[in-house]
Amino acid sequence: MLELADVSVRFGATTAVDDVSLALPEGEVLAVLGPSGCGKSTLLRAAAGLEELDAGRVLLDDQDLAGVPTHRRGFALLFQDGQLFPQRSVAENVGYPLRLRRAPTQRRRERVAELLELVGMAGMGDRRPGTLSGGQQQRVALARALAAEPRVLLLDEPLSALDRGLRERLAADLRDVLVRTRTTALLVTHDHDEAFTVADRMAVMLAGRFVQQGPTLQVWREPVTHEVAEFLGYTEVLTGEPARRVAELAGEGLSERVGGTTLALRRSALRVDAQGPLAAQVCSAAAVTDALRLVVDVEGLGRLEALADQASRLDPGDRVRLRVDPAGVATLPAGAE
Amino acid sequence: MLRPAPLSRRSHITPTGLGLVLLALLPLAFLVVFFALPVGGMLLRGLRPEGTWDLSAVPEVLGRARTLRVVIFTVSMAGAGTVLSLLLGVPLAHVLYRLAFPGRGLVRAVVVMPFVLPTVVVGVMFRSLLAPSGLLGWLGLDGHWVVILAAFVFFNLAVVVRTVGGMWEGLDRRAEESAAALGARPWQVWRTVTLPALAPALISAGTLVFLFCSTAFGVVLTLGGLRYGTVETEIYLLTTQFLDLQGAAVLSLLQLGAVVMMLAVAARTRTRREQALQRGGARSAPRPVRRSDLPVLLVAGAVVALVLLPVSSLVVRSLQAGGGWSLRHYTALADPDASQALRVSVTTAMENSLRTAVDATVIAMVLGVSVAVLVSRRPRRAGARRLVALLDGAFMLPLGISAVTVGFGFLITLDRPPLDLRTSPVLVPIAQAMVALPLVVRTLAPVLRSVDPRLRQAAAALGANPLRAAWTVEAPVLVRPLLAATGFAFAVSLGEFGATAFLARPDRPTVPVVIYELISRPGADNLGMALAAATLLSLVTVTVMGLVERLRVHAVGAF
Numbered sequence: 001m002l003e004l005a006d007v008s009v010r011f012g013a014t015t016a017v018d019d020v021s022l023a024l025p026e027g028e029v030l031a032v033l034g035p036s037g038c039g040k041s042t043l044l045r046a047a048a049g050l051e052e053l054d055a056g057r058v059l060l061d062d063q064d065l066a067g068v069p070t071h072r073r074g075f076a077l078l079f080q081d082g083q084l085f086p087q088r089s090v091a092e093n094v095g096y097p098l099r100l101r102r103a104p105t106q107r108r109r110e111r112v113a114e115l116l117e118l119v120g121m122a123g124m125g126d127r128r129p130g131t132l133s134g135g136q137q138q139r140v141a142l143a144r145a146l147a148a149e150p151r152v153l154l155l156d157e158p159l160s161a162l163d164r165g166l167r168e169r170l171a172a173d174l175r176d177v178l179v180r181t182r183t184t185a186l187l188v189t190h191d192h193d194e195a196f197t198v199a200d201r202m203a204v205m206l207a208g209r210f211v212q213q214g215p216t217l218q219v220w221r222e223p224v225t226h227e228v229a230e231f232l233g234y235t236e237v238l239t240g241e242p243a244r245r246v247a248e249l250a251g252e253g254l255s256e257r258v259g260g261t262t263l264a265l266r267r268s269a270l271r272v273d274a275q276g277p278l279a280a281q282v283c284s285a286a287a288v289t290d291a292l293r294l295v296v297d298v299e300g301l302g303r304l305e306a307l308a309d310q311a312s313r314l315d316p317g318d319r320v321r322l323r324v325d326p327a328g329v330a331t332l333p334a335g336a337e
Numbered sequence: 338m339l340r341p342a343p344l345s346r347r348s349h350i351t352p353t354g355l356g357l358v359l360l361a362l363l364p365l366a367f368l369v370v371f372f373a374l375p376v377g378g379m380l381l382r383g384l385r386p387e388g389t390w391d392l393s394a395v396p397e398v399l400g401r402a403r404t405l406r407v408v409i410f411t412v413s414m415a416g417a418g419t420v421l422s423l424l425l426g427v428p429l430a431h432v433l434y435r436l437a438f439p440g441r442g443l444v445r446a447v448v449v450m451p452f453v454l455p456t457v458v459v460g461v462m463f464r465s466l467l468a469p470s471g472l473l474g475w476l477g478l479d480g481h482w483v484v485i486l487a488a489f490v491f492f493n494l495a496v497v498v499r500t501v502g503g504m505w506e507g508l509d510r511r512a513e514e515s516a517a518a519l520g521a522r523p524w525q526v527w528r529t530v531t532l533p534a535l536a537p538a539l540i541s542a543g544t545l546v547f548l549f550c551s552t553a554f555g556v557v558l559t560l561g562g563l564r565y566g567t568v569e570t571e572i573y574l575l576t577t578q579f580l581d582l583q584g585a586a587v588l589s590l591l592q593l594g595a596v597v598m599m600l601a602v603a604a605r606t607r608t609r610r611e612q613a614l615q616r617g618g619a620r621s622a623p624r625p626v627r628r629s630d631l632p633v634l635l636v637a638g639a640v641v642a643l644v645l646l647p648v649s650s651l652v653v654r655s656l657q658a659g660g661g662w663s664l665r666h667y668t669a670l671a672d673p674d675a676s677q678a679l680r681v682s683v684t685t686a687m688e689n690s691l692r693t694a695v696d697a698t699v700i701a702m703v704l705g706v707s708v709a710v711l712v713s714r715r716p717r718r719a720g721a722r723r724l725v726a727l728l729d730g731a732f733m734l735p736l737g738i739s740a741v742t743v744g745f746g747f748l749i750t751l752d753r754p755p756l757d758l759r760t761s762p763v764l765v766p767i768a769q770a771m772v773a774l775p776l777v778v779r780t781l782a783p784v785l786r787s788v789d790p791r792l793r794q795a796a797a798a799l800g801a802n803p804l805r806a807a808w809t810v811e812a813p814v815l816v817r818p819l820l821a822a823t824g825f826a827f828a829v830s831l832g833e834f835g836a837t838a839f840l841a842r843p844d845r846p847t848v849p850v851v852i853y854e855l856i857s858r859p860g861a862d863n864l865g866m867a868l869a870a871a872t873l874l875s876l877v878t879v880t881v882m883g884l885v886e887r888l889r890v891h892a893v894g895a896f
Contacts, residue, residue, distance in 0.1 A: 012719075048794070048798055050794055050797075051717070052717065069797070069802075069803070070794065070797040070798055071797045071798070071799075071800050071801055071802050071803070071805075071806070072800075073798075074800070075798055076798050076799055077794060077795055077798035077799075079791050079795060083789065083791050083792045083794075083795040085792065085796075085809060085810065085813075086813075087813035087814075096796070096799060096801075096809070097799040097800055100799065100800045100801055100805065101800070141795075144799065145798075145799070147799075148798075148799045148800055150798075154798070
């Protein structure tokens with residue numbers, strides 16, 4: 001189990017990581033989610049022993065790692081851009097940690113083939129990193145990291161440099177590989193979907209501090225502050241009577257859970273539906289790839305965002321009816337600002 | 338629960354840190370014993386003649402009319418040399434690094450060649466060209482200061498072309514293209530986009546050219562004789578002819594101050610340039626020649642011709658004797674009794690030269706690799722970072738300090754136990770290594786700095802210890818630069834004159850020393866032999882540099 005206790009890292013006058021604590025049980029994947037510049041990469045580097053701590057401790061199975069250099073920590077590190085050794089072939093890259101441990105050649109060869117198979121790169125062992133695409137390089141980097149049989153795998157925005165479609169596919173594959181190999185992993189990312197797909201638990205980091213930790217779905221559905229909700233993509237916050245009304249319509253016991261005082265809404269919370277209970281007037285409409293984005297004036301709720309079917313034709317001034325999609329609604333604790 | 342007291346940033350040295358400190362010890366010791374000590378000893382001898390400080394010499398020496406004349410001459414010559422080198426070097430850099438045409442590699446090698454030509458050889462070349470009997474003898478410039486200036490440009494063009502060209506080559510062409518798309522004419526593109534982007538390289542190259550010009554020794558001594566003196570030759574004259582050590586010490590101090598300042602300027606711009614270079618895109622490939630390139634091509638062609646003129650004049654005249662073609666001067670090289678000026682044959686001197694150059698290269702490489710590894714680290718702590726920067730600067734110093742001061746300092750400080758090396762044959766290679774060391778560091782350090790530190794971190798995270806991680810990541814990129822630096826160090830050692838002139842024993846001279854001996858004596862045969870020896874020496878250094886050039890390591894000769 002990896003534990004960070006009250007860790008702080010400062011660079012001169014700025015505090016990059018401010019009194020952060022976390023516990024990562026074996027076999028679990030934790031995602032630290034935060035906007036760029038929030039200190040999440042520094043946190044990862046501190047765990048790896050690449051940054052010195054100004055305060056706090058890093059513990060692995062209750063053993064303090066202070067003074068243990070990076071190469072003796074047994075944490076493999078996966079960077080955004082792979083950082084494969086350019087002069088070595090794919091197989092040599094993957095076999096590198098095994099070579100360091102003087103694994104016999106035959107065993108090494110088998111293991112490399114196994115790992116390449118695992119990450120979907122079977123038969124590519126003789127290629128040079130320079131001839132691979134970004135996604136392939138990340139797969140090789142992942143295989144290389146797994147070859148080290150790390151006690152904890154540290155992933156620094158592993159998919160951020162990739163195209164969207166590839167990123168989604170690779171995120172699922174990454175999750176699959178981590179689960180199958182029962183790897184304990186700490187992932188930092190600014191991408192919600194990446195965190196959601198890959199991790200079991202999630203910590204939201206803003207301005208050097210952890211503001212919320214918990215199972216991914218729970219963090220997603222119950223952000224603790226307005227700031228967290230905003231970072232997670234909730235664009236509107238409702239309080240009082242409007243909140244109670246939306247909570248009622250969302251059903252699923254949302255209203256009991258918090259007394260329905262404060263709600264955060266994503267754009268997808270309100271959907272155009274001829275049978276919907278809410279009446280609204282369209283203010284503006286813009287088409288995106290898979291939907292029509294609306295700004296609507298809802299009776300009794302005020303001006304909010306909503307989604308319509310892509311095929312529907314709506315113009316400003318049109319009257320529509322809306323239903324509430326509970327998946328787009330989150331509750332905020334009463335009084336959260 | 339009690340919160341543990343916040344850890345202060347750990348003050349103990351990590352194993353990696355310890356390793357680097359150990360790595361620093363050898364070069365530092367070398368720098369102290371063979372640089373700081375001799376230079377310091379030389380200065381002390383001048384400023385503390387009787388064991389007590391006597392600074393009265395400072396205003397006295399600085400007040401001399403002769404000193405003023407020498408300083409003014411040095412500064413104005415160096416200034417003019419710098420401006421001319423830049424004006425001629427920039428078009429040449431454009432042609433050689435931005436345009437693609439057949440034979441480009443050859444022309445590049447030709448332009449780089451003068452930088453490694455021994456200073457004495459350059460002196461001999463220009464004299465053979467401009468002497469009354471020479472190809473350009475009708476100009477009546479023999480012994481004129483214009484010749485010294487021409488030699489400065491000849492010599493330093495390579496520095497400008499390599500430094501500016503190296504940066505130019507890596508510039509992303511798209512910035513220029515977007516300026517052009519916004520309606521800028523070619524001249525405006527150059528002035529508003531290209532020139533500012535090249536500024537760090539121009540400043541860096543300019544500073545170093547100024548430095549090299551103002552501390553030039555061999556060229557000025559062979560071309561200026563006693564008529565024109567720079568600070569460097571003045572130190573030489575004061576030391577050896579007038580035995581005025583006080584005067585020499587004061588001038589050395591003056592020079593030291595100026596050199597440190599110039600190196601600081603160069604170092605600052607270099608850091609900026611190395612940062613700028615990292616964003617060099619793939620969109621920077623040279624383009625084919627266009628009709629509009631004609632003016633630049635003409636300038637570049639003229640410059641190349643100017644470089645080749647003294648060289649060919651040297652070769653031609655070394656092959657002429659008694660009014661016809663002859664190999665007489667070459668056959669005389671093997672004859673120990675061919676000249677009154679020499680105790681040994683030139684071929685023996687060549688053997689000495691090669692042997693000391695090999696020794697010097699070994700020393701320079703061992704130290705240079707250590708220093709390059711050291712100065713390419715980027716420690717987190719600000720204090721450690723400053724220390725690295727300081728080290729980087731310290732090992733550049735030998736580049737600018739008067740070789741005469743170092744050479745003479747060797748003689749007066751390393752003359753008693755435990756370091757009684759005055760008569761030891763190791764002094765010459767050590768002095769030569771001192772001169773080559775900064776060039777080795779400058780060749781290797783940028784390569785090491787260009788390696789993404791995260792690669793090392795990735796290796797470390799996979800379980801490689803720091804040494805193994807460095808080996809995995811840095812050794813593969815270092816192979817060719819190492820070979821190139823070795824060749825460069827060898828060529829420079831081979832041609833070193835300033836310090837060697839002091840230290841080489843009369844019965845074991847090197848070729849540059851022999852050439853100087855020969856041209857200091859009257860007689861057509863002495864001059865002819867000097868020309869032949871200079872041709873031979875050039876041939877060796879140019880061959881070595883040609884091999885280096887084939888390795889395509891851009892940092893060679895770029896600063």
